[in-house]
Amino acid sequence: MASHELLPRLVANGGQSSCHDYYFGDQSMSSELHWRLSILKAKGLILSGLSWRVGDGAQIPIKGSNWLLEEGHRRILSPLTNLPVDARVGELIHGSPPTWNIHKIQSLFLPYDVDAILKIPLSGRQQEDRLYWFDTQNGKYSVRSGYKLLCKDARAHIPESSRQWDPDPLWKRIWRARVPAKIKTFLWRACHDSLPTKSGLFKRQVTSNPFCDTCREQSEDSLHALWNCPAVSQVWSLAPEFSDLQKLAPMSLSDLMRQVIQSNSNLLFEKFAITSWLLWHKRNQDRLRLPSDPHSQILPRAHALLSEYLAVTTENKPQKPQPPQVRWKPPSSNLFKVNFDGAIFRDSNTGGLGVVIRDNTGMVIATLSQKVTGNHTVEMIEALAARRAIRFAMEVGVTNAEFEGDAETVIRDLCRTDPIYTPYGLVIEDAKVMLAEIQNFSLSHTRRSGNSVAHALARRASKCNSYLVWMEEVPPDITHVLLNDLSALAVE
Numbered sequence: 001m002a003s004h005e006l007l008p009r010l011v012a013n014g015g016q017s018s019c020h021d022y023y024f025g026d027q028s029m030s031s032e033l034h035w036r037l038s039i040l041k042a043k044g045l046i047l048s049g050l051s052w053r054v055g056d057g058a059q060i061p062i063k064g065s066n067w068l069l070e071e072g073h074r075r076i077l078s079p080l081t082n083l084p085v086d087a088r089v090g091e092l093i094h095g096s097p098p099t100w101n102i103h104k105i106q107s108l109f110l111p112y113d114v115d116a117i118l119k120i121p122l123s124g125r126q127q128e129d130r131l132y133w134f135d136t137q138n139g140k141y142s143v144r145s146g147y148k149l150l151c152k153d154a155r156a157h158i159p160e161s162s163r164q165w166d167p168d169p170l171w172k173r174i175w176r177a178r179v180p181a182k183i184k185t186f187l188w189r190a191c192h193d194s195l196p197t198k199s200g201l202f203k204r205q206v207t208s209n210p211f212c213d214t215c216r217e218q219s220e221d222s223l224h225a226l227w228n229c230p231a232v233s234q235v236w237s238l239a240p241e242f243s244d245l246q247k248l249a250p251m252s253l254s255d256l257m258r259q260v261i262q263s264n265s266n267l268l269f270e271k272f273a274i275t276s277w278l279l280w281h282k283r284n285q286d287r288l289r290l291p292s293d294p295h296s297q298i299l300p301r302a303h304a305l306l307s308e309y310l311a312v313t314t315e316n317k318p319q320k321p322q323p324p325q326v327r328w329k330p331p332s333s334n335l336f337k338v339n340f341d342g343a344i345f346r347d348s349n350t351g352g353l354g355v356v357i358r359d360n361t362g363m364v365i366a367t368l369s370q371k372v373t374g375n376h377t378v379e380m381i382e383a384l385a386a387r388r389a390i391r392f393a394m395e396v397g398v399t400n401a402e403f404e405g406d407a408e409t410v411i412r413d414l415c416r417t418d419p420i421y422t423p424y425g426l427v428i429e430d431a432k433v434m435l436a437e438i439q440n441f442s443l444s445h446t447r448r449s450g451n452s453v454a455h456a457l458a459r460r461a462s463k464c465n466s467y468l469v470w471m472e473e474v475p476p477d478i479t480h481v482l483l484n485d486l487s488a489l490a491v492e
């Protein structure tokens, strides 16, 4: 498939005339302004929905283009004043097989960006960079997802990376906040007065007046919209932890946020962040006459969102091993079984890969436990585990193998023939290319309980520095997990 089929024509061709054709066919249009505006808006929209999948990095400008994987953080935010405008992502990659140049990356970027870069998967094959659409599963553009993106507040997107960086502790606190990336980005924009408030739009001559649409009394800057407007101020007054702050008269939103930080109470900044974000969201919904929660629901919603986020991002305490419902099954007689699994360690921003290769009597041929950098998504860590498992099997010299994992999506995508254009798809393709070199293989899905040794190996990676391999045995601390599988075999 030619790469342009991936994208709507207007992006592939660029240029005003092709935009015109894309939207309206060949019939000649009058030059009415609103048409042009909507075309330009749509073009901007489509460009904002595209991201680079890093291959060799040769085509991707480090500055100003979408190439990171996080929602709300697709572009580099570090100031990079010393970096030439045409510096390419390829300059951050070295070695063979290619890896991220961690030292260089750490010296150039702020920690927030460093984490986001190191989690981008690289392929061992020579790969060109390619654009993909990040709102669909397979990375292909669809009209439906384009429309969805258009419905999102187009202005609530990525901050300009060209902005001067201010080494203020406030920024550090924003990036450290335990809230989703999109909320950090929102706060950052609010502090830089780059939210599309009425006064901001008025300054840019987009609206005829700067006055708040809610109270119609004062000019609406971000401080007014999120803190001072009477309707909003009433919401804050319902939260006792903010009552002291309400007695102050901050000069600006960043001034207010500094006060929030100074109060030093647990998670106050996070509560402030999520509540502000919900208030801003409501304000936008109301402006567009779309349904929104009443003001009275904002605090309970903020509370629920915060607990939800903390629950997802906090390590679960290890539970007592439950008797497995699905047991590990040995491969058929002339095959080896390769189980793999991935784990995510949120607190250290790393992940783990675990692989175990066994023969048809359940005896271990080899095991691997590897740490990877970056806080990957579940899907990505499972794909990385699959790729590592196949490579490990080849390294060990296994040519007849049943590969088994507990992530259904990954197994399904490994069996699919149509390409996936996302960075996740790159890892899946790598895996498929290697699979093709294995004489005899099959792929299967099992439950977590049938994959417990690989799972334990992946979890164990949090303790190691890079990776560890054991031949014909498992590390002593997970022997009991292996014995569990073996005892199940003996019973049958």
Ligand SMILES: [Zn+2]
Pocket (backbone or CB within 6 Å): 212, 213, 214, 215, 216, 217, 218, 220, 224, 228, 229, 230
């Ligand atoms: Zn107001």
